[in-house]
Amino acid sequence: MKAAVLESFKEPLTIKDVKEPELTPDGVIVKLKACGVCRSDWHGWMGEWTGFLAPLPHILGHEMSGEVEEVGKNIRNFKKGDRVIIPFTLGDGTCPYCRSGHSNVCDHQVMPGFTYDGGFAEYTHVPDADSNLMHLPAGRVEFVEASAMGCRFMTAFHGMVGQGKVAPGDWVAVFGAGGVGLSATQICTAIGANVIAVDISDEKLEFAKKVGAVEAINSKNEDPSEAIKEMTKGGAQVGVDALGIQETMLNSVNSLNKRGRHVQIGMTPFGEKGRLKIPVNDIVSKEIQFNGSFGMPVSEFPGMLQMVEKRNAWSRANSSQKRFRWRALTKPSTT
Ligand SMILES: [Zn+2]
Ligand SMILES: [Zn+2]
Known part of the structure; x- marks a missing residue:
């Protein structure tokens, strides 16, 4: 072969x-x-x-x-x-x-x-x-959609649903608008949470907004954890580091409200040797949960696939209804 x-x-x-x-x-x-x-x-x-x-x-x-x-x-x-x-x-x-x-x-x-x-x-x-x-x-x-589900999408699903326990109405701060971050944005939006996307690229942030983010922060221009605390009036319920470097992990933990849940999905680059510094006193005094998340167990697949299948079907039906209504409204009158 x-x-x-x-x-x-x-x-x-x-x-x-x-x-x-x-x-x-x-x-x-x-x-x-x-x-x-x-x-x-x-x-x-x-x-x-x-x-x-x-x-x-x-x-x-x-x-x-x-x-x-x-x-x-x-x-x-x-x-x-x-x-x-x-x-x-x-x-x-x-x-x-x-x-x-x-x-x-x-x-x-x-x-x-x-x-x-x-x-x-x-x-x-x-x-x-x-x-x-x-x-x-x-x-x-389709096969192309499905291939991404075996990595970034399932990783985001397990991170947000299994480990982060995202609930409707939660504020979720997503650090890194790459494959995992964008998947997490879609999934949390479907659950009914409010996603704040954080990245250093305006282009990626624009895309995050297209797939559901209600707010976007370019962390090159402002301190994202302070901005998030202000937007959410206290802090996010869930933060996810989809990148795995010191800055994004720390920003995620710092953006949380008391009893917030941090989900660590990104792994560190070689230079860090798997070691980052964490703000222990804040984690203790605010009762923050620090969760690792790796891939997804097979047991969570049926729920994820049903969500994708049914939402695909819903959006197909919904967009054809919209087209139908639009055609009906624009059709020239014959009377
Ligand atoms: Zn992958
Ligand atoms: Zn085993």
């Missing part, structure tokens, strides 16, 4: 013929239809995550959707031709965390595109597929 192979860090990928992945009895081979690119690919490509990245040459790509090509002999839930999403965090289905619905922190976790060959290729293998693969809603979600 053809694949884009990482042969040395920080160098262009090489398109070449490679061996197809091998099928295991509990696995599935997926013929890929779409694969996204995100900042995690960049971290891998830079050679920052050698702690768990498979040795080179390696095939990156972890935001995947496609069709089932071949199933192992023990597979019960999938057959050739099924449309599927592959989450980027795969559990073994048997450890205490998987069995209690937290496959994203499995004791024997594997990650396609990182711990083994991923999606910048024609085919990939999904181990323990009965408990890891997800069916796409029939005909309602």
